[in-house]
Amino acid sequence: MSGAQVTFAVSRVAHATNEQSLEVWGTDGALRYRLVREGPRWFEGELYASRGGAGFAPVAPRATPPARAGEDDATEVIGKALIAPLVASLLDGIRTGRTPSPSFDDGLRAQAVLDAALESSRRGAWVAVEA
Secondary structure, three states: OOOOOOOOOOOOOOOOOEEEEEEEOOEEEEEEEEEEEEOOOHHHHHEEEEEOOOEEEEEEOOOOOHHHHHOOOHHHHHHHHHHHHHHHHHHHHHHHOOOOOOOOHHHHHHHHHHHHHHHHHOOOOOOOOOO
16 A cells, blocks of 8 residues: 545536546646537547646647547547547457556556545545555
8 A cells, every 4th residue: 555645526416517627646746637528529638747846738648539529419429539449449459469558457446446435435434445
């Protein structure tokens, strides 16, 4: 265990916004992610990183969704822009034998954090994240 402390504040009923955001602060830097469902190509979101006390700088995506990804309704956009690239990465991993990113282990670690957050909410206390 690293001794890191984490706080999650999650709301799906916040008024006057349709935004998803996540900020992560650490000893050596920070990440900021934001997705606002407005404007063209809203589904790409914005990712910023900071290292060593510097200001936030944009992080370029590793892959760009197809140009036509934003032409349909929101459900289709999510499928084409978010889910389809993950499926393509998984299928490529199966074909080549390489572990895709995100991997099953990445998903398992993320689920452990979510489970700990839920348990923390139930108990009203800190909960260790199981590795």
